[in-house]
Amino acid sequence: MSMIIKLSFRNIYRNKRRTILTLSTISFTVLASIVFLSWMKGIMDNWIDNSIRFAYGHVKIAHKEYIKKERILPLEFSVKNLSRVMVEIKNDKEVTIIRQRIKFGAQLEFQGKTSDCLGMAVNTAAEKRSSRIQKTIIRGNYWNDDQSGTRQGILIGITTAKELGVDVNDDVTVLARTADFSPYLLVYKIRGIFKTGMVSLDKGLFYINLADASDLLNMKDSANEILIMLKDKNKAVEFAVKIAKQLNDAGLDGNLKVIPWQEQGGMGNLIEIMKVMMGIFILIIGIVAGLTILNTMMMSVFERTHEIGMIRALGMKRIKILTMIISESITIGIIGGLIGGLSGSALAYFFFEKVGVDYSKVMESAQGWYMDPIMKGDFEPYQFVIGFLAGVFLTVISALYPAYRASKMKPVKALRVI
């Protein structure tokens, strides 16, 4: 056996230029796959993560009419009996954070200038733990834990702040409609201004705390969205089914719907499409690279026809010839896989993950998408393993046919070939 390995090593060394070409094909393919995988993973995860943090939660509970008409934010379709719903979910061991929110349409007014906004009344403590909003505050500050009472001020996005010409500590008027449709207004002090870089958030969004919402909107013990964060986001679907049943059994409002993040905003569908597209990309690259490797392996087999005839004549068995060629391909595959794997990992990690690519110009028009403007890849060691194994696998697959041909050669005929 060791002789065969030695033989295959020598064969690899014999035609250096060809080996280098084969190696470069394999390693480039591996490099490209690793960079591609980590880049796509980074972008997708960022998008999923942001969407979950800011808009969807892992699981969302809301009134079914509210879900249909979310854009007009109908307050009449809210989750009533909030405290009873909370009792049902609070003690589940999968749950980490529960964020009760009231989203409402409102108009901000400052010295005659107005801006139509989405108001977000939040449980400030829960929101702090799961959305990153408090980290994006560039002026002023977030609520402290003891500021959960009423009239604790308002947080607004940078773009809206500029449009209205307001700064921290200015008083803005918030005009809204209460749950029973009467127009109402309250004056709030601006406690902070946030800048996320995402158009969907920086423009037309403000936060107040939940206690203030009962003040402004006359909504007590209710919320129109409950976002639940879980320990494991992959368990969202089964968790949603379980909670839906539990709420039903408890005799709560039958109009409530429990929706996992995959079913919100078409996320699950889009993820599937992306996966299919990535699969097709990798497949095409794999086929073309496989053909190239197949060609080199064929050449290296056929140019040795004479030799193979010789060793067959000397009594080497077919299976050993097969093993020899295949171990040759494994060796090349491993070397190519390592070179491509290491350089691909380095590129993915040091450039695409650490530096990233600035898409802020493009993201200007990406209203409704929660993506950081500087996109970054996400390199994980498993991508190296996948790339490496794919490289070796591809090389071996491409070597099967030449190896088979070599093992089928008739010694007499092969010897006759010069």
Add this chain to the structure above:
Amino acid sequence: MGMMFKLALRNVFRNRRRSLITFSAVMIGILSFIIMEGITESLQNQSIRMLKKVETAHLKVYAKGYWDERNKEPLKYRIADYAKIKNIIENKDGVAGTAGRINFQVRLYKSRNEMPCTGTAIDINGGDKKVFNLADSIVKGKFLASGENALLGTGIADLFDAKPGSWITIEFRDKNGVYDAIQAQVSGIVDTGNPVIDDNVVFLPMELAQERLDMKNEVTEIAVLLKSERKIERFKKELEKELNNLPGTSQRFEVLSWSEQAADFLAFMRADSQGNYIIVYILVVIIIAGIMNTMLMAVYERVREIGTLMALGMRKSQIKRMFLIEGAIIGGIGAFAGMFLGLLFMLQFSSKGINIASMYEGTNVMYLVKDYIYGSIRFTPFLLSFLIGVGVALIASYIPARSAAKLKPVQALRRY
């Protein structure tokens, strides 16, 4: 040259299996390029066409200052003498139609629901149909008539359960900042496929809006459709100059072409195509390695022949050319095969189309396409495919060809 080509061709077919594998690699590369280009182009082309028909026209004239603050839809920047300006533009050479519009912020109310929207007043008698195809996008009811009626996008209509005949209330501030409201009956529902319009815009007849906004003979923009898009930049400059030098008025104007209006969208499109073409770049690199390999082998196994050819008086440059031609043939045949399959795909794609909407069901697609997209068979991508195929092959064969030309006849002949 003829002989050289024949020699190269024979050499290509001498080792059929090897050539076939190399062809297939080139073919798959070219095929994926054509498919990728075809789909991207039709998505983008269709989006741009629709953008021009429903949103940007070819050019838009605004009062100076409007564009910078367009997101606020300010009534501060108005085109004062609409009839006169419209007339001036309409009488210019190459103009197919003009239409004034007013965009303003409104709040829409129906029963208990309300939502901020954009109000757009359209000049139904003054040529809006010539510039925009709004009337063709009506899915329910009919187009605007004069009087207190409104046209809603499908998105808004669904949210408010509005049907033709329903009553809505539109609240707004006139140009002086005074609050006012219009009660209007929904005349029809439009589905343009552009979410900016379908989910946001309430269309109103111009006379009604002008009266209630206190904007007699005033608009916020005039959209211009040209007969031919070719001279759009020159036309734009001339128009801007002419409008800004009108006697008897101090008003200043700015003219923006559709590509300036849609700059954000175009930037997104460019980024998206870049992403799509990465796979083509990767394939090109792999194919170069593949062809180089094939050619190196071809040179290597023919050392003695090359020696013979040289000894018979063939010059180095001819040897080099022979191998380059050989490479180009491999690339060319691969490219032709890829182009043929690509053509089959494009024929199918242009007659049957692809249902993009069902693919992206329920997701937020950035492209402005309604349901089906259709490919168009154009010469450029095919020419480009051929050039890429042959070009890649030439680049890949250069090193092997050079090393063949560097051989010394005596030494080469000595090889067995």
